[in-house]
Amino acid sequence: MVIAAYVESSDVIFGLTLTGRNAPVAGIESMTGPTITTVPFRHLIDHSLKVDKALDRIQKQLSNMVPFEQAGLQNIRRTSPEATSTCNLQSLLVIQPEMANDVPHGVLINGKEVKSRLAFSNYPLTMECTISPGEQLVDLSAQFNSHIIHPDQMTHILHQFGHVLRQIYANSDVPLQQIDMLSPFDLERLTDWNNACPVAAIHTLNQSVETHSAVEPKRQAVDAWDGSLTFQDLDTFASQFANHLQQLGVHPEDVVPVCLEKSRLVPVVILAILKTGAACTLVDDRLPQNRVNQMLSNSRARYFVCSEKSHNQFDLSQTDAKKLIVTLNLI
Structure with a gap:
């Protein structure tokens, strides 16, 4: 939804990094080597759907992708000109569980900034969501190309992403079109910018x-x-x-x-x-x-x-x- 708001389109594409252990490969669940894979994920957002129905659609779409998740971007590119264009990803989303003794990293939504583990990424924007099930906490971090995205703009994106995520978690029975895209951080910034109201003109x-x-x-x-x-x-x-x-x-x-x-x-x-x-x-x-x-x-x-x-x-x-x-x- 955040990407859709910025590109002004309900048809969005971004990269999605998966564990790769759902692929139909014998013994993949016990493999000791890395199996992570990145796939292009296209989604048509229907803003009339309620949150739970929209999430169900995404889950079904991801399930249908499982047999092909290890295809590899380099192979997907060869299938058609459209696929080549699709694989020219501008953003990547990584969702993973919290690791043992994990420490906060990256550009956090609370503004804390320390060394990132996303240094491997070569995408203009990589968002990483680390989930802590026991604490019902999501640690949001990002790596971005400052020549493409201004740091101030990145701060707004992080706050907006977190604001949308909180609303989705809090109420799954509301339509997507009722999700507020203006975060409290942005609202406070706008209020500061417009604190001094100009005198109204009395003449046409x-x-x-x-x-x-x-x-x-x-x-x-x-x-x-x-x-x-x-x-x-x-x-x-x-x-x-x-x-x-x-x-x-x-x-x-x-x-x-x-x-x-x-x-x-x-x-x-x-x-x-x-x-x-x-x-x-x-x-x-x-x-x-x-x-x-x-x-x-x-x-x-x-x-x-x-x-x-x-x-x-x-x-x-x-x-x-x-x-x-x-x-x-x-x-």
């Missing part, structure tokens, strides 16, 4: 521009590649276009989509729409037609403000919106 953006236009009319307000505008110019052009929009029937609480190239015209159009009391939504000219149609439908737009360059890129015949081509010379 267009009112602020009007004030600057009256007090400092010649002061530069816009500096773009195609020219600059003073506050007086900005307010004048915006007011003229706002009047035109109102004559067309644009009212407060309407939504006016806008598709323009970066230029000094953009702030003029946005400010004009705000002056009418309406809201604007920016449309990327690279969006597919179906997505643009959906945006226009959802916003119930009656006008679509676009430039001479972008107006031919969209067909609005399937919508109720009309194109409104605008240039600074026409305002």
Whole structure:
């Protein structure tokens, strides 16, 4: 779940180091040599499932992998291009029981840092969970590449991992979507960052521009590649276009989509729409037609403000919106 939160995907892959003693090999349980193995583990997270059901799915998936756990990453890579990509793991999870006379090591979740036993790992991130059954304690340690993951970020990951683990252990009857991903450590950090609240603005953006236009009319307000505008110019052009929009029937609480190239015209159009009391939504000219149609439908737009360059890129015949081509010379 932590990986899924960072990559913004419910389809995650990470490495999993296993004891290797579950493989169907005669006498493997009594072998004195090491049998550990690393496998790629792909899991599709269903956030609607409760914790116990989600854990059951993982257990069944791991059981189905047992006959193949000794295949080896080098052999899995050869099976297909997709398998090759899958084996390029960025993170590794190691879960093991506590050894006799074991001592804490690595970057602990409580902040204690001593020498790690994970020095063998060459993955950008290796997480090791050492379980102490008698004390119901999990010792979490990590080795990471500081050129890829900043130490401060690693601290956040460890706290978040521990926070999620505690919730899963405490209540197995809640859906995964109700698991809180914000750890107390992160919450405290965010509170510290936002301790001093800024004073709320009492004026709207267009009112602020009007004030600057009256007090400092010649002061530069816009500096773009195609020219600059003073506050007086900005307010004048915006007011003229706002009047035109109102004559067309644009009212407060309407939504006016806008598709323009970066230029000094953009702030003029946005400010004009705000002056009418309406809201604007920016449309990327690279969006597919179906997505643009959906945006226009959802916003119930009656006008679509676009430039001479972008107006031919969209067909609005399937919508109720009309194109409104605008240039600074026409305002």
